[in-house]
Amino acid sequence: MKNYDVVIIGGGPAGLAAGIKAYDYGAKVLIIEREEITGGILNQCIHNGFGLTRFKESLSGPEYASRFIEQVAKRDIDVLTETTVLSIDKNNKTVTAINSKEGIFEVNAKAIVLAMGCRERSKGALNIAGSRPSGLYSAGTAQKYVNIKGYLPGKEVVILGSGDIGLIMARRMTLEGATVKAVCEIMPYSSGLKRNIVQCLDDFGIPLYLSHTIVDIEGKDRVTAVTICQVDQNKKPIKGTEKRFECDTVLFSVGLIPENELAKDAGIELNRLTKGATVYQNRETTSSGIFACGNVLHVHDLVDFVSEEAEIAGISAAQYALNGAKEHDSVDCIAGDNVSYVLPQKIDKNLSGAVKLFFRVRKSLNNCKVKVCVGDKTVIETKKRVVRPGEMEHVLIAEDKIKSLDGNVTVSIEGCEL
Amino acid sequence: MYDVVVVGGGIIGGAILRELTRYRLKVCLIEKQSDVAMGQSRANSGIVHAGFDAPVGSLKAKFNVLGNAMMENYAKELSVKFKRNGSLVVAFSAEDMVTLSELKARGEENGVTDLKILDADSLFELEPNISKNALGALYAPTGGIVCPYKLTVAVVGNAMDNGADLYTNFEVSSISGKFGDFTISSQDGQNVKTKIIINCAGIGCQKIANLAGDYSFTIGGRKGEYILLDRECENFVKQTLFFTPSKKGKGILVSPTVDGNIILGPTAKEVDDANVLTSEEGLKEVQEKASKMCENVPFGQTITSFAGTRAFCDRHDFIIEESKSVSGLINCAGIESPGLTSAPAIAKFVVEKLVSSRIDLRFNTSFNGHREPTDFFNSLSIEQKNQLIKEKPEYGKIVCRCEKITEGEIIHAIKTNPPATDIDAVKRRTRAGMGRCQGGFCQPQVAEIIARELGIPLEKVTKFGKGSYLLRGKTK
Ligand SMILES: Cc1cc2nc3c(=O)[nH]c(=O)nc-3n(C[C@H](O)[C@H](O)[C@H](O)COP(=O)(O)OP(=O)(O)OC[C@H]3O[C@@H](n4cnc5c(N)ncnc54)[C@H](O)[C@@H]3O)c2cc1C
Ligand SMILES: Cc1cc2nc3c(=O)[nH]c(=O)nc-3n(C[C@H](O)[C@H](O)[C@H](O)COP(=O)(O)OP(=O)(O)OC[C@H]3O[C@@H](n4cnc5c(N)ncnc54)[C@H](O)[C@@H]3O)c2cc1C
Numbered sequence: 025m026k027n028y029d030v031v032i033i034g035g036g037p038a039g040l041a042a043g044i045k046a047y048d049y050g051a052k053v054l055i056i057e058r059e060e061i062t063g064g065i066l067n068q069c070i071h072n073g074f075g076l077t078r079f080k081e082s083l084s085g086p087e088y089a090s091r092f093i094e095q096v097a098k099r100d101i102d103v104l105t106e107t108t109v110l111s112i113d114k115n116n117k118t119v120t121a122i123n124s125k126e127g128i129f130e131v132n133a134k135a136i137v138l139a140m141g142c143r144e145r146s147k148g149a150l151n152i153a154g155s156r157p158s159g160l161y162s163a164g165t166a167q168k169y170v171n172i173k174g175y176l177p178g179k180e181v182v183i184l185g186s187g188d189i190g191l192i193m194a195r196r197m198t199l200e201g202a203t204v205k206a207v208c209e210i211m212p213y214s215s216g217l218k219r220n221i222v223q224c225l226d227d228f229g230i231p232l233y234l235s236h237t238i239v240d241i242e243g244k245d246r247v248t249a250v251t252i253c254q255v256d257q258n259k260k261p262i263k264g265t266e267k268r269f270e271c272d273t274v275l276f277s278v279g280l281i282p283e284n285e286l287a288k289d290a291g292i293e294l295n296r297l298t299k300g301a302t303v304y305q306n307r308e309t310t311s312s313g314i315f316a317c318g319n320v321l322h323v324h325d326l327v328d329f330v331s332e333e334a335e336i337a338g339i340s341a342a343q344y345a346l347n348g349a350k351e352h353d354s355v356d357c358i359a360g361d362n363v364s365y366v367l368p369q370k371i372d373k374n375l376s377g378a379v380k381l382f383f384r385v386r387k388s389l390n391n392c393k394v395k396v397c398v399g400d401k402t403v404i405e406t407k408k409r410v411v412r413p414g415e416m417e418h419v420l421i422a423e424d425k426i427k428s429l430d431g432n433v434t435v436s437i438e439g440c441e442l
Numbered sequence: 443m444y445d446v447v448v449v450g451g452g453i454i455g456g457a458i459l460r461e462l463t464r465y466r467l468k469v470c471l472i473e474k475q476s477d478v479a480m481g482q483s484r485a486n487s488g489i490v491h492a493g494f495d496a497p498v499g500s501l502k503a504k505f506n507v508l509g510n511a512m513m514e515n516y517a518k519e520l521s522v523k524f525k526r527n528g529s530l531v532v533a534f535s536a537e538d539m540v541t542l543s544e545l546k547a548r549g550e551e552n553g554v555t556d557l558k559i560l561d562a563d564s565l566f567e568l569e570p571n572i573s574k575n576a577l578g579a580l581y582a583p584t585g586g587i588v589c590p591y592k593l594t595v596a597v598v599g600n601a602m603d604n605g606a607d608l609y610t611n612f613e614v615s616s617i618s619g620k621f622g623d624f625t626i627s628s629q630d631g632q633n634v635k636t637k638i639i640i641n642c643a644g645i646g647c648q649k650i651a652n653l654a655g656d657y658s659f660t661i662g663g664r665k666g667e668y669i670l671l672d673r674e675c676e677n678f679v680k681q682t683l684f685f686t687p688s689k690k691g692k693g694i695l696v697s698p699t700v701d702g703n704i705i706l707g708p709t710a711k712e713v714d715d716a717n718v719l720t721s722e723e724g725l726k727e728v729q730e731k732a733s734k735m736c737e738n739v740p741f742g743q744t745i746t747s748f749a750g751t752r753a754f755c756d757r758h759d760f761i762i763e764e765s766k767s768v769s770g771l772i773n774c775a776g777i778e779s780p781g782l783t784s785a786p787a788i789a790k791f792v793v794e795k796l797v798s799s800r801i802d803l804r805f806n807t808s809f810n811g812h813r814e815p816t817d818f819f820n821s822l823s824i825e826q827k828n829q830l831i832k833e834k835p836e837y838g839k840i841v842c843r844c845e846k847i848t849e850g851e852i853i854h855a856i857k858t859n860p861p862a863t864d865i866d867a868v869k870r871r872t873r874a875g876m877g878r879c880q881g882g883f884c885q886p887q888v889a890e891i892i893a894r895e896l897g898i899p900l901e902k903v904t905k906f907g908k909g910s911y912l913l914r915g916k917t918k
Contacts, residue, residue, distance in 0.1 A: 058840065058843070106839065108840040108843070108846075110846065122831075122838055122840060122848075123838050123839070124831060124835035124836070124837075124838035124839050125835070125838070126838075127827065127828035127831040127832065127838055128824050128827055128828055128831075128838075143878075143879045143882060143883060144879065144882050146878065146879055146880035146882055147880065157905075157910060158904065158905035158906070158910035158911060158912060162879075162882040164882060164883075165881075165882050165883070165885055165886065168886050169886055169913065170917055172886075173886055173890075173900070174916055174917050175900060175901070175913040175915070175916055175917060176913065176914050176915055176916065176917050177912065177913055177914065178914050179914050200917050200918055201918060244909075245906075245908050245909030245910040246909050246910055246911060272914070283843075285844070285878075
């Protein structure tokens with residue numbers, strides 16, 4: 025059986041960055057990736073806009089990934105591609121995987137990093153009445169067909185959901201000669217980045233229908249038309265507001281979910297709000313020696329933050345593998361008013377360094393005040409101009425404050441509704 | 443020239459086709475869709491009925507009881523999962539209790555064994571989630587469950603292994619000639635010649651009979667809608683639960699499926715064509731009725747809803763006979779419920795009694811009724827899997843991440859009779875794309891494997907045949 029200090033599951037940006045840091049700390053590292061090449065979902069994101077924070081330049085997805093792939097190649101890090109992890113034993117820290125060369129085999133680790141990324145929420149979960157013809161795709165599947173396989177799924181498109189992948193695909197399909205007739209979003213706001221709405225819809229004159237959803241799908245073999253309808257506050261369709269669009273393709277961009285089946289089967293504690301593991305600030309889960317980072321932990325909108333988080337997880341995993349487990353002495357982080365989740369969910373007072381608390385807001389707000397409270401004591405108060413549900417926010421808790429935390433930490437935000 | 447052509451690739455046509463291959467005959471199956479099991483035999487409840495429901499003396503009663511008794515060995519030979527989970531007809535009023543005694547008497551007259559009336563306490567012991575308003579039930583331990591489309595795929599596959607031909611994408615649009623020399627044709631110019639035709643076209647039976655010159659019956663459609671719950675709800679109920687039939691209308695059933703899901707439905711609504719659209723009202727009705735049968739039905743675990751259309755005929759019983767007006771045409775029409783249950787018995791009767799009166803039957807000594815399980819890979823030990831991966835590396839490559847299906851299993855589905863030629867056919871046989879992401883990740887890869895194995899361009903791969911193409915050509 026093979027033995028490693030740190031085994032990383034998933035070779036996307038998260039797994040790569042974690043591997044580099046774990047190796048540099050002195051650990052013997054293995055990265056396991058299911059696809060033929062590492063880089064994760066970035067390989068199909070050929071548009072620009074990656075790395076603005078980290079590298080101060082606008083890279084394509086593959087360019088961003090290649091910076092990390094090169095760094096991995098320079099080190100003595102083992103990478104197994106075309107290998108799928110089937111299960112994890114969280115107590116013995118064994119990982120069972122399968123590939124064509126070795127069949128089904130086990131690897132022993134001292135620490136494990138989960139970096140499996142996320143998947144798109146499926147259209148099936150929406151329960152739309154009508155027929156089930158072909159031509160209904162999740163936006164990511166369409167992205168793979170266009171950018172990786174070189175095929176166009178359809179020519180007249182309606183998109184449900186205004187997540188970033190949907191917005192990016194609206195532009196991509198238009199550039200490939202398709203007509204995007206509408207993007208409709210059931211919420212009164214888009215969950216995508218502001219810059220994507222401007223650059224992918226506005227610049228191409230593609231209409232965005234907020235507070236709208238698809239109520240009917242027509243077509244026996246291939247989709248031929250959809251009807252969209254405005255919805256009220258309870259997301260119920262309002263009769264009389266129907267609009268029908270003829271189309272041969274419907275793309276669904278209705279959210280991303282961390283891919284946590286492995287973690288769930290292994291009995292690792294998952295958080296109801298993020299659908300990822302519950303972690304301390306070093307990204308250790310509540311199962312000792314198992315770490316998580318990137319989209320498998322919580323869905324990020326910018327890959328730059330994925331890399332940052334993965335580096336934390338990589339170093340922590342190496343420390344665990346080489347120095348052994350440490351006692352936790354922790355407080356919980358709680359989502360307060362207008363905040364949908366906070367990550368990490370636990371702050372361990374025994375760990376050194378400042379803590380960046382990431383959070384998402386429930387609605388778009390203007391002229392905001394972010395408050396971090398311990399009990400009824402406000403410990404931090406900062407201002408933000410604008411916050412949106414589609415964009416992750418953070419607030420920094422300085423190292424000296426951590427030691428003296430004597431209760432759970434609540435993050436809340438107030439401001440004027442946009 | 444074929445000896446016998448079977449029209450319609452449902453469970454009835456498939457079972458008859460397989461039965462025919464026991465004899466030295468040249469036979470084929472014609473199906474208008476791109477795969478078999480695309481009609482009633484795909485979307486139904488999958489219940490192997492005990493046989494107390496059908497009127498005494500009817501063909502329904504006769505074949506139901508015979509079919510029920512045959513099903514266990516039938517499914518085993520074909521490596522299809524079958525479970526005798528038992529049925530319960532639940533009473534909610536004193537009037538219902540009276541009906542239960544009538545049903546019991548009728549069942550016994552039909553030949554159903556071991557029927558028992560249970561009081562409320564014994565019922566709650568068997569099914570703790572049943573509504574507290576229940577007063578008692580008729581218990582039929584011989585009731586069972588089976589996956590209808592897996593059974594259909596298996597019978598057709600086994601028939602093909604024994605020499606039968608299959609023509610898919612062949613929609614019969616004209617029939618000429620007479621007994622001993624029929625020609626069956628499609629609009630797009632396909633032709634086959636045959637001595638005998640067996641009409642098993644489900645909702646299309648009337649059309650096929652009419653094309654051959656038989657106008658003796660009419661077929662109507664009655665739609666039934668279903669809700670399917672996740673396998674996490676396994677054991678919510680263990681038996682198949684029916685409402686007691688009454689003048690107030692028909693109830694639905696609540697049942698486990700052999701694959702561990704819970705199925706709720708079907709509704710009953712008359713429709714003009716083979717309409718299989720789900721509707722808001724239909725699904726609401728299913729929810730309301732299921733909530734009357736059981737406490738706290740976990741609707742939050744709904745994974746899909748679907749509909750099927752029953753093909754019923756104006757004679758209100760199965761029609762299983764040689765046409766009175768067209769010699770050499772055997773009609774198996776109006777095979778609504780309990781048609782799935784009856785299929786093995788109907789097939790035997792049709793071949794041994796009806797076909798044999800027209801053609802001499804001589805045994806095919808090389809007939810082998812056994813079919814390897816399609817999901818054989820999962821049942822292997824790790825050592826056996828590793829041995830297989832050494833010989834065929836494609837079994838080491840996971841394609842569908844949610845259900846953990848390998849490329850080897852997908853290739854197997856494409857190469858095994860009846861071959862899967864589109865995305866949905868692969869899905870029905872292997873579960874690839876049936877998991878949580880619903881094919882979001884693996885569809886492009888499955889499409890590529892199909893294209894490669896069939897030697898067709900990727901643009902030609904479809905979701906379920908004909909116009910259900912996936913792609914509109916290459917990018918710029
Ligand atoms: C379809 C799609 C499109 C996106 N487009 C954009 C975009 O345009 N811009 C943007 O900023 N962000 C985009 N994102 C978000 C993007 O995912 C993140 O920015 C970033 O790629 C996340 O990195 P990661 O390493 O956490 O996950 P991923 O990049 O998803 O990497 C996870 C890796 O783990 C592997 N893996 C998973 N399970 C196993 C297993 N059991 N065994 C072995 N390997 C496994 C996967 O194959 C994958 O390579 C997109 C996400 C999706 C799903
Ligand atoms: C909602 C519902 C619930 C049911 N529940 C049960 C149950 O629990 N237990 C039970 O025992 N039975 C049940 N049944 C009944 C059972 O499903 C049917 O009796 C059985 O599937 C009938 O099979 P078949 O082969 O006759 O028809 P089908 O499966 O409909 O097959 C007919 C085939 O003929 C093809 N065809 C039609 N026209 C043409 C043409 N012109 N050219 C070529 N091909 C053609 C069709 O495409 C189709 O594939 C149920 C039925 C329904 C609809």
